[in-house]
Amino acid sequence: MTDALTRIRAAFADAGVTGRLHALDIDTGAQLDEGADQPVCTASVHKLCLLVALHREAAAGRLDLTERVDCPPDARTKGPTGLAVMLDSARLSLRDLAYLMIAVSDNAAADLLLGRVGLDTVNAATDRLGLTRTRAVHTFGEMLATLKEDAGPGGAGALTDPHVIARLRALDPARTNRSTPREMTRLLAAVWRDEAGTAEHCAAMRRLLALQVWPHRLASGFPFDDVHVAGKTGTLPTVRNEVGVVEYPDGGRYAVAVFTRTANPAAALPAADAVIGTAARLAVDGLRARQATG
Template identity: 75%
Template sequence: MAVTNTLTRIREAFDGAGVTGRLHALDIDSGAEVGASADHPVVTASVHKLCLLVALHQQAGAGRVDLTEQIECPPAGRTPGPTGLAAMLDPVRMSLRDAAYLMMAVSDNTAADLLLERVGLDAVNHTTARLGLAHTHAVYTFGETFGTIRQDAGPGGPQALTDPYIIARLRALDPVRANHSTPRDMTRLLAAIWRDEACAPAHAAAIRRLLGLQVWPHRMASGFPFDDVHVAGKTGSLPTVRNEVGVIEYPDGGRYAVAVFTRATNTAATFPPADAVIGTTARIAVEALRAL
């Protein structure tokens, strides 16, 4: 009965926010779980940067990559995005690990594509396959993803993305054709990071640190407004898509991996109810796990 009530509350929250939602929550230590369409394919958007980060650290652990290696980023040709390098005007030189920080903290698309040039999509997919994430696959770089949106939107440009008919034809929003995963795959990845199973312990700790530096508090973290509860996560956004995956850590040692993926019926670029429901449903799921 308790599980049924939890799922009802989660579904009602998604419905009330005007979104279709998929969720999986996992107690990292006991294995207890809560799922709402947890195995349904979803578009990852920038959540896939977590897979890239793990691949980067696996290669570093194997000695194939030096995280202090310097990379150059001229102003021309940067991947579009509202944050990080895309918003800067001058040439930038930084280390791979600092690019990884920008990629995770402010979801910097240019930094992500610079790392993909060094790591490769094949390595990202090899990493997720090796970790048993059978439903997780990267198809495009982040620049290529935005390229498909421009092509599919047509001559109307960004304003066309308010048209539901245009939205419906975007390849970037189709889990069959875009970078994709499932909520359960993502909590499995997070659990592997927190258990030091995804890569060597020092590298797993570095990944956990970066996830804890994300600056966005309006999604998953909004459900846990407590000074002694730590939320480490990665968001992902595309037209009508708002996602976040993360780990919530309580002072009593409880650790919960949560993945929430949503699609809104409202095409507005700013739609606070869709952001807030990620925190609301994550809180409902974690409270249910803590009550077991």
């Protein structure tokens, strides 16, 4: 395990990021920790918490996942994907909004669901699972509004200025949606062990997480046809995250959470994206090697 941690730290350094990681063997409890209890801003990774809350509410009969919601274009949260960039009115079920929220990280879909579920319910769901350091503070629209406000008159262009980045509330775990890598792997393990809800609802959540379209972070570390990766990304200026579960054909199941920060404010940093997959692969290899040697 020490060798795996050494290689993970070297990979983070080579990619120019500060990395926090936790990897957990879902079935044996073996784990690997690199700053796993440090608070981190979750960004869109927090949509996983919303997904769990949504399904817990459905399981309790407090909402129906087939309930349809109007999605007027003039009231949608901004974002680069899904409903957030569509131009026409739409009417979608809660479960289809959840698909967009997870598969393409649609901010508009997420906030429509939050409007139905509520932040307090999201926090109650994580509290019930013992995730006391995981907290939803604001909607995704509100988080984006803090970016705009904190950037000041320079607008989006100011987000390349280190002094501006330093004051962004969205990057401060004390003032934004937050968790720790260890709590995120605990949440994933609860979904995969059917402990985050009923077996039917946990299976539905696993299905959505497996439909995420982004291959450039966690999945990039496991380019094998017989290894299955399901996860959720999160991105903000200087922040690249992903949490997910890696499943091997021999039955091994590993929850991995990787949260990174870089001093480089560029939107395109392929090495910073790829190191999430590299670090995850090193962590899972370390866990598997330990199991093989008894």
